[in-house]
Amino acid sequence: MQFGRVVGTVWATQKDAKLENLKFLLVEELDARNESRDAFTVAIDAVGAGPGETVLFATGSAARQTIQTDGRPADAVIMAIVDSWDLDGDVVFRKDAEGD
Amino acid sequence: MQFGRVVGTVWATQKDAKLENLKFLLVEELDARNESRDAFTVAIDAVGAGPGETVLFATGSAARQTIQTDGRPADAVIMAIVDSWDLDGDVVFRKDAEGD
Amino acid sequence: MQFGRVVGTVWATQKDAKLENLKFLLVEELDARNESRDAFTVAIDAVGAGPGETVLFATGSAARQTIQTDGRPADAVIMAIVDSWDLDGDVVFRKDAEGD
Amino acid sequence: MQFGRVVGTVWATQKDAKLENLKFLLVEELDARNESRDAFTVAIDAVGAGPGETVLFATGSAARQTIQTDGRPADAVIMAIVDSWDLDGDVVFRKDAEGD
Amino acid sequence: MQFGRVVGTVWATQKDAKLENLKFLLVEELDARNESRDAFTVAIDAVGAGPGETVLFATGSAARQTIQTDGRPADAVIMAIVDSWDLDGDVVFRKDAEGD
Numbered sequence: 001m002q003f004g005r006v007v008g009t010v011w012a013t014q015k016d017a018k019l020e021n022l023k024f025l026l027v028e029e030l031d032a033r034n035e036s037r038d039a040f041t042v043a044i045d046a047v048g049a050g051p052g053e054t055v056l057f058a059t060g061s062a063a064r065q066t067i068q069t070d071g072r073p074a075d076a077v078i079m080a081i082v083d084s085w086d087l088d089g090d091v092v093f094r095k096d097a098e099g100d
Numbered sequence: 101m102q103f104g105r106v107v108g109t110v111w112a113t114q115k116d117a118k119l120e121n122l123k124f125l126l127v128e129e130l131d132a133r134n135e136s137r138d139a140f141t142v143a144i145d146a147v148g149a150g151p152g153e154t155v156l157f158a159t160g161s162a163a164r165q166t167i168q169t170d171g172r173p174a175d176a177v178i179m180a181i182v183d184s185w186d187l188d189g190d191v192v193f194r195k196d197a198e199g200d
Numbered sequence: 201m202q203f204g205r206v207v208g209t210v211w212a213t214q215k216d217a218k219l220e221n222l223k224f225l226l227v228e229e230l231d232a233r234n235e236s237r238d239a240f241t242v243a244i245d246a247v248g249a250g251p252g253e254t255v256l257f258a259t260g261s262a263a264r265q266t267i268q269t270d271g272r273p274a275d276a277v278i279m280a281i282v283d284s285w286d287l288d289g290d291v292v293f294r295k296d297a298e299g300d
Numbered sequence: 301m302q303f304g305r306v307v308g309t310v311w312a313t314q315k316d317a318k319l320e321n322l323k324f325l326l327v328e329e330l331d332a333r334n335e336s337r338d339a340f341t342v343a344i345d346a347v348g349a350g351p352g353e354t355v356l357f358a359t360g361s362a363a364r365q366t367i368q369t370d371g372r373p374a375d376a377v378i379m380a381i382v383d384s385w386d387l388d389g390d391v392v393f394r395k396d397a398e399g400d
Numbered sequence: 401m402q403f404g405r406v407v408g409t410v411w412a413t414q415k416d417a418k419l420e421n422l423k424f425l426l427v428e429e430l431d432a433r434n435e436s437r438d439a440f441t442v443a444i445d446a447v448g449a450g451p452g453e454t455v456l457f458a459t460g461s462a463a464r465q466t467i468q469t470d471g472r473p474a475d476a477v478i479m480a481i482v483d484s485w486d487l488d489g490d491v492v493f494r495k496d497a498e499g500d
Contacts (some may be wrong), residue, residue, distance in 0.1 A: 001324070001341070001342040001343070001374065001375060001376060002341070002342065003342070007132075007187055007188050008132075008185055008186045008187045008188065008192075009185065009186060010156065010182060010184075010185040011182070011183040011184045011185065012156060012180035012181060012182050012183055013181075013183055014147055014148075014180065014181040014183075015147060015156075015179060015180035015181070016146050016147060016165075016166040016167065016179045016180065017167065018165065018166065018167070019179060019180060024101070024156070024180075026132060026185055026186075026187060028132075031340065032307075032308070032326060032328075032340035040131065040132035041101070041102070042101040042102065042103070042156060043101070046316050046373070047314055047315060047316060048314075056310065056312060056315075056324070056342060058373050058374060058375040059160075059375055060160050060161070060162075060359075060360050060361065060375050061160065061161045061162070061261075061360070061361045061364075061461075062360075062361070062363065062364065062372075062373045062374055062375035063162065063373065064161075064162065064165065064373075065316075065318065065364065065371060065372060065373035065374075066316040066318065066373045067316065067317065067318070069373075071165060072162075072165060073146070073158050073162045073163070073164075073165035073166045073169075073177060073179045074101065074158060074162055074165075074179075075101060075158040075159055075160050075162035075163075076101060077373060079315060079316045079319060079373045079374075080312035080314065080315035080316065080319060080324075081312060081313075081314040081315070082310060082311070082312050083311040083312055083313055083314075084310075084311045085308055085309065085310040085311065085326055086308045086309060086326075087307055087308045087326060088307050088308065092308075107232075107287055107288050108232070108285055108286045108287045108288065108292075109285065109286060110256065110282060110284075110285040111282070111283040111284045111285065112256060112280035112281060112282050112283055113281075113283055114247055114248075114280065114281040114283075115247060115256075115279060115280035115281070116246050116247060116265075116266040116267065116279045116280065117267065118265065118266065118267070119279060119280060124201070124256070124280075126232060126285060126286075126287060128232075140231065140232035141201070141202070142201040142202065142203070142256060143201070159260075160260050160261070160262075161260065161261045161262070161361075161461075163262065164261075164262065164265065171265060172262075172265060173246070173258050173262050173263070173264075173265035173266045173269075173277060173279045174201065174258060174262055174265075174279075175201060175258040175259055175260050175262035176201060207432075207487055207488050208432070208485055208486045208487045208488065208492075209485065209486060210456065210482060210484075210485040211482070211483040211484045211485065212456060212480035212481060212482050212483055213481075213483055214447055214448075214480065214481040214483075215447060215456075215479060215480035215481070216446050216447060216465075216466045216467065216479045216480065217467065218465065218466065218467075219479060219480060224401070224456070224480075226432060226485055226486075226487060228432075240431065240432035241401070241402070242401040242402065242403070242456060243401070259460075260460050260461070260462075261361075261460065261461045261462070263462065264461075264462065264465065271465060272462075272465060273446070273458050273462050273463070273464075273465035273466045273469075273477060273479045274401065274458060274462055274465075274479075275401060275458040275459055275460050275462035276401060301424070301441070301442040301443070301474065301475060301476060302441070302442065303442070331440065332407075332408070332426060332428075332440035346416050346473070347414055347415060347416060348414075356410065356412060356415075356424070356442060358473050358474060358475040359475055360459075360460050360461065360475050361460070361461045361464075362460075362461070362463065362464065362472075362473045362474055362475035363473070363475075364473075365416075365418065365464065365471060365472060365473035365474075366416045366418065366473045367416065367417065367418075369473075377473060379415060379416045379419060379473045379474075380412035380414065380415035380416065380419060380424075381412060381413075381414040381415070382410060382411070382412050383411040383412055383413055383414075384410075384411045385408055385409065385410040385411065385426055386408045386409060386426075387407055387408045387426060388407050388408065392408075
């Protein structure tokens with residue numbers, strides 16, 4: 001899994017029938033130091049992530065293992081909203097600390 | 101999933117039997133700012149995408165989850181035609197705005 | 201899928217039993233403008249491709265969806281011989297035009 | 301599989317239900333000479349790996365083949381703690397030698 | 401599949417139960433001209449490959465299609481020992497020629 005930040009929404013009316021009622025979010029990829037990797041992925045939201053939230057997303061066939069995405073033609077899914085992480089003993093990111 | 105623009109068609113008469121009646125489209129990959137990444141993928145069309153249209157494509161085993169591509173030897177599929185997307189609050193792409 | 205050109209054959213007598221009677225071809229990867237990407241893949245031939253032919257190959261689990269490769273430990277397969285493709289309205293490659 | 305070192309933990313309360321009771325570890329990727337590749341992956345722990353330990357992690361659908369991760373939306377798993385490895389006849393890493 | 405050379409062994413006592421009795425080999429990736437790509441993969445040995453041998457390895461879910469690796473959390477497998485290959489009509493590698 002990789003870290004990401006929800007930076008947008010993608011709208012598509014004309015799509016494979018299996019994709020109805022799924023939300024496509026635009027995710028900016030983050031490195032382990034919480035900096036942008038200047039790379040983006042469109043992922044299905046499986047956890048109710050909102051704009052600006054820091055998330056974990058999984059790619060490949062893992063993207064079809066959540067309850068919402070089972071059997072859907074999706075190759076990326078947001079499967080967790082991140083509370084915090086640490087790197088070599090230092091807290092890199094903490095949800096509450098953002099926006100304070 | 102990644103953004104792409106349909107820029108061509110690929111013709112192949114001699115192919116695995118499971119690929120009959122599928123359309124191969126040449127897709128130029130786009131970044132989140134709607135600029136070309138100068139990379140291309142050949143994808144099966146699952147949504148009736150036409151030349152010049154901006155689409156979402158999925159790669160890997162996800163490419164075999166649409167109704168048209170189930171069980172086919174394909175590793176990329178166009179599974180949605182994009183209406184619009186936004187990035188950090190700004191609309192980056194809107195279907196109607198193109199070609200006006 | 202990506203474009204490729206068959207540039208060689210790989211011989212291996214000692215291999216997993218499921219790989220018996222499959223042909224390993226060396227494929228040079230081509231970009232959408234029919235130029236070499238200076239990258240190579242060894243792919244199973246599922247369509248009777250010959251040396252010098254321009255093909256489409258699929259990677260990942262798609263490589264096990266052709267009749268010949270079902271259930272085999274292969275991660276790349278040639279699943280089509282390309283007749284032609286176009287890019288932004290121009291024909292980039294046409295099979296008959298080669299070697300004329 | 302690739303070599304990695306456990307450098308942190310990721311906390312996420314809000315996640316897909318299938319991910320309950322799994323531990324997300326932050327893994328720094330190592331090359332074959334035991335040097336950092338300055339790339340990181342968040343992987344599910346399937347072997348009880350602790351901070352600082354050198355591990356093997358697998359990505360893609362392999363990440364769902366351990367007893368703990370079967371059917372979970374995960375694309376990376378720590379499936380072994382490394383005792384040692386050699387490269388061209390020289391021991392590159394040995395668990396006991398670290399921290400002495 | 402890609403070419404590789406077996407350059408080491410990886411030892412791990414603490415691992416997922418499904419990985420018992422499998423051999424982890426360190427593989428140096430080779431390009432189509434038989435030169436090192438300075439990239440390495442740890443792969444399960446499915447063919448009894450020895451140190452210094454030139455092999456083919458497959459990655460992704462293909463790594464679980466050999467008899468030895470079915471259902472195991474592995475993402476790379478050595479599935480063939482290479483006898484020879486040619487590129488544009490020239491023999492690049494021949495097993496007997498090595499070490500003469």
